[in-house]
Amino acid sequence: MAAKTSSGRFFEDYKPGQIITHAVPRTVGPAERALNHMLYPARHALYSSDEFARSCGLRASPLDDMVAFHVVFGKTVPDISLNAVANLGYAGARWLLPVWPGDTLRAVSEVIGVKENSNGKSGVVWVRTRGLNQRDETVLEYVRWVMVRKQDINAPAPETVIPELAVAVPADRLVVPEGLDFSQYDFELAGEPHRWGDYTTGEKIDHVDGVTIEEAEHMLATRLWQNTAKVHFDVSARPDGTRLIYGGHVISMARALSFNGLANAQMVVGLNAGAHANPCVAGDTVRAWSEVLDKAETAAPGVGALRLRLVATRGGTPFELRGEDGKYLPDVLLDLDYWALMPM
Secondary structure: OOOOOOOOOOOOOOOOOEEEEEEEEEOOOHHHHHHHHHOOOOOHHHHOOOHHHHHHOOOOOOOOHHHHHHHHHHHHHHHHHOOOEEEEEEEEEEEEOOOOOOOOEEEEEEEEEEOOOOOOEEEEEEEEEEEEOOOEEEEEEEEEEEEEEOOOOOOOOOOOOOOOOOOOOHHHHOOOOOOOOOOOHHHHOOOOOHHHHEEEEEEEEEEEEEOOOOOHHHHHHHHHHOOOOHHOOOOOHOOOOOOOOOOOHHHHHHHHHHHHHOOOEEEEEEEEEEOOOOOOOOOEEEEEEEEEEEEOOOOOOOOEEEEEEEEOOOOOOOOOOOOOOEEOOOOOEEEEEEEEEEEE
16 A cells, blocks of 8 residues: 655655646735734834835735745745755745735746765755746746755766856846835835935945744744744754754844844845855844845836845854855855845
């Protein structure tokens, strides 16, 4: 009799061109917003207030961009990273449509690259994932790569295929939500007076605050996003007996901390690159700093785009990223390069 349970895919199970339809669709609503605000110090006005969102030309407040990302990402975990050693990075992400309370999200991925590691015990898998709503409209797309264990270390190595990925999402490919209009933007209600023109390329911002990650809260968050990767829950899944903090938890924490100095960076619309530089575990205190990498105008009234580097650390000195050897410093947890929309 065939086994009823699944141990997930291992590295040797992936082939370039493979299409994976992920279970299970999920309808999202106000509860996700409330839990997101409970788990992170998230308080960007556009995602907190229907009235503020309406004053910016939207019909109501959509769900936070990172909520959409977490939900779509969580759908992929049982098929992509259940047997992961670590999630390594992201590229080419675009948020294409707002996600509204009541929308139902599902995910589909295509394997676009594989490369066995030199130890023969694991390999790296690249996938391009799309998140779709109930109308089969793509709301989000991104590439990520993950290191996955082999089940049979004697299985032959597949032919190496490494995808070519753009360094960044071009500014003219960013999608501004229909109707978004910052020409009557209320800076007082948003929390800071700084607008697009107040930021200069190369400027660095220390976001000052820190949050200590607790074991219970990161497992609650990971369950909320239906992420089932063993390394987040099972202490026997890692040699040192610790639970690895879900990388998306660090992303959301750092993005929320960036409010202090970037309160008007309202909407994330592109993710150019991202790396989880070092593992994060319970007890680490996450801090964040940002660097302005680029600026662009958009066709939407009063709306500009900032390209930002967001770095999360567990202490250390702000604005230090790599050592003399070019490698990330041990205290760097996250290096994220993204585009955000801001009033001009």
